Amino acid sequence: MKHHSSRPAVKCSVIAIHSALAALGALALAVPAHAQTEASAPAAPVENQAPADGPAPATGPVQSVVVSASRIDRAGYSAPTPTVSIGAATLEQRATVNIGDILNEIPSFRGSQTPAGGGIANSGQTLADLRGLGATRTLVLLDRHRLPQTNNGAGIDMSMIPTALIRTVDVVTGGASASYGSDAVSGVVNIVLNDQLQGVKGNVQYGATRYNDMRDTFGSLAWGGSFAGGKGHVIVGGEYNKNTGTDIYNDERKWGRESYINFAFPNRPAGAAANAIGENGLVGNGTTGGLIRTNGPLLGLAFVKAPNGGTTTAPFARGLYGNLLTSQDIFTDEARAANAAAGISHRYPLQLRPQLERANFLSKVSYEFNDRLSAYVQPLFSHTQSDNILIARRDGTGAGGALPIARDNAYLVQALTPAQLALVPAGGLSVGYLGNDFGPVRREISHDTSYISTGLEGKFGETWEWDVSYQNGRDKADFELANNMVNANFRNAIDAVVVGGQVVCRNAAARAAGCEPLNILGQASGSAGAYNYIGGTATGKTISRLREFSANVQGEPFSNWAGPVSVGAGLEHRKESLET
Structure with a gap:
């Protein structure tokens, strides 16, 4: 142009x-x-x-x-x-x-x-x-x-x-x-x-x-x-x-590691402060392993890594002040139950310079x-x-929304118990995912x-x-933007099904283009080919x-x-x- x-x-x-x-x-x-x-x-x-304010004093001859x-x-x-x-x-x-x-x-x-x-x-x-x-x-x-x-x-x-x-x-x-x-x-x-x-x-x-x-x-x-x-x-x-x-300054500076955050109390009781400052602020609309956001009996369950290396679920704990906040708000990690899942850290991986x-x-x-x-x-x-380094936290939607996970998703079937799977709606689940698993974008x-x-x-x-x-x-x-996620490819990779005993991408056209399945539930795991497929380098001049x-x-x-x-x-x- x-x-x-x-x-x-x-x-x-x-x-x-x-x-x-x-x-x-x-x-x-x-x-x-x-x-x-x-x-x-x-x-x-x-x-x-x-x-x-007063008269200018006399000066010598002007040279230039x-x-x-x-x-x-x-x-x-x-x-x-x-x-x-x-x-x-x-x-x-x-x-x-x-x-x-x-x-x-x-x-x-x-x-x-x-x-x-x-x-x-x-x-x-x-x-x-x-x-x-x-x-x-x-x-x-x-x-x-x-x-x-x-x-x-x-x-x-x-x-x-x-x-x-x-x-x-x-x-x-x-x-x-x-x-x-x-x-x-x-x-x-x-x-x-x-x-x-x-x-x-x-x-x-x-x-x-x-x-x-x-x-x-x-x-x-x-x-x-x-x-x-x-x-x-x-x-x-x-x-x-x-x-x-x-x-990344979050790791290099004490105030970055503490991750202080100012957050509001939308449902606060009478007399309570409208805002508070907490240490180690966490984002509550998603986790690194995925958080179920679909209304119903499974709402609030988070996918976590199981002791045997697989994936299981745990209740999502909001920590201190959690009962005053909505599911979209930021909370702190204080007083959180040890056996519960928490949100992702509010600390963005950024540079000071x-x-x-x-x-x-x-x-x-x-x-x-x-x-x-x-x-x-x-x-x-x-x-x-x-x-x-740019912000590395990706949700796969580009707009902070939830990801659709189909009921027959191969990794969802493995993560839920039969009783939980029976409660999944026919349209699948909406999962809040905020992953740092792919490393930062470098510009x-x-x-x-x-x-x-x-x-x-x-x-x-x-x-x-x-x-x-x-x-x-x-x-x-x-x-050049290196290690940049292609959201459409990411959604194709996580939409995995079992075909002929093998876990593959559901979309046949995507498979032909090199799509390999990626599991984000509980932990991001996939082949080198899967990461190559969802990532890319954008260039311009x-x-x-x-x-x-x-x-x-x-x-x-x-x-x-x-x-x-x-x-x-x-x-x-x-x-x-x-x-x-």
């Missing part, structure tokens, strides 16, 4: 700047400052560039200006758009391995995703989410140019930029859709490179938790230098990061032909691999991103500046592409009573595609 989006746009901006210093000071009091000097290092981890979300670059330019800037010094002091960890400290970001989490498409990525409107409404730029989508067409992974080459991260927390389009409704994150880096800089880090997991190894290296008598400049940088993640391995490389070569014309080319490559996701940006920048006349640029990017994502051309011109054609009048105009054509 292919989706294409082609978006031409023409942007024009005009602004008049007061030449009088008094007027500039008054304007600074009215709106937040939108520019910063390159030489000033941040005094705090996050600098908010909004003005103070970074304007994050404007089509006009001008020293002293101000706009009613709040801007937060994070400098390279802050990134180094925090020893962060990705930008998202610091962005999450800014109040305007709503729990922006870091490589520690994510869904099927975005696991292992760093996505920005301003004001909770989602990554699709937060535009991420690299030196004011777009990057290819890495989140299934709905976001950009910021961790593919080497942190050693970042000069600042400028966040425009007001909407900038008028300048950039609908993907900038909540704001813009502009990553500014230190394209004048001189010399070598590097960083090596290692850390782990006190449980000796989440072992994190990080290394980065960057170099910059000049050539051709200073007319050219090149920067090169890359980084590598590997985190071992955790095993998935395994992650990533590497990236970025370079930029710029050359100044003369004082009025320069060119640059900027390639980028990134690879991310994420591996984590592996890899992203390979390539990107190149090239352009020309120049000047003409006394005040006019222009630039043209072209960006081409591609992100390929491969997904998406390819996101970006092609963009832009041209901009700005200058000061005349002045009026307020001072020089700045005029800017731009043309942008962008084509994005997504193949799945």
Whole structure:
């Protein structure tokens, strides 16, 4: 399936700047400052560039200006758009391995995703989410140019930029859709490179938790230098990061093993608390060996393993507070009779953090032909691999329901006594089954991103500046869900009958397709062929592409009573595609 989006746009901006210093000071009091000097290092981890309540103190001459979300670059330019800037010094002091960890400290970001989490498409990525409107409404730029989508067409992974080459991260927390389009409704994150880096800089880090997991190894290296008598400049940088993640946290953490659960009392007596917190919470609508949920004399019997290795039944005990709960609710394992069956543990087999391995490389070569014309080319490559464990508890229905077990099921006949079998309705039984017998589902996701940006920048006349640029990017994502249960095959395998003295799958077409019988009553037992038949590996791939051309011109054609009048105009054509 292919989706294409082609978006031409023409942007024009005009602004008049007061030449009088008094007027500039008054304007600074009215709106937040939108520019910063390159030489000033941040005094705090996050600098908010909004003005103070009083007049701004005098400062030295401005060396260079970074304007994050404007089509006009001008020293002293101000706009009613709040801007937060994070400098390279802050990134180094925090020893962060990705930008998202610091962005999450800014109040305007709503729990922006870091490589520690994510869904099927975005696991292992760093996505920005301003004001909770989602990554699709937060535009991420690299030196004011777009990057290819890495989140299934709905976001950009910021961790593919080497942190050693970042000069600042400028966040425009007001909407900038008028300048950039609908993907900038909540704001813009502009990553500014230190394209004048001189010399070598590097960083090596290692850390782990006190449980000796989440072992994190990080290394980065960057170099910059000049050539051709200073007319050219090149920067090169890359980084590598590997985190071992955790095993199933229920086993690794004390609070996970205790499995505290908050549950309600729907049938509580007067004066009793509406909710309670219990240790070792259990789910009461199924067991690992199956729980009869059909109304009648067999209701509440659970299939358990018999001493002789076969299958028998036992009454289902609800434990503490059991008389206050319905059969669908959660209860605790306290005060449960030793000879009774209990529900399945509420402890889902999950990870606190998935395994992650990533590497990236970025370079930029710029050359100044003369004082009025320069060119640059900027390639980028990134690879991310994420591996984590999903919920392994399966009920075979995909919706938490009960499984139908026919009256003539070969394994049911073996598990029940003749007297119990006579009580089975003609339509069979509904059995609640929640099994961990097949092991966890493992999800592996890899992203390979390539990107190149090239352009020309120049000047003409006394005040006019222009630039043209072209960006081409591609992100390929491969997904794999291993050991995934195929519910239809599972139901075919457990529907077993005796044919010619052999236990086989009832469905002849399923037998022809390789179905082998599986017994889930009392204990999951089956051949290797049965497990191969009910399990499978789901795979998928998406390819996101970006092609963009832009041209901009700005200058000061005349002045009026307020001072020089700045005029800017731009043309942008962008084509994005997504193949799945």
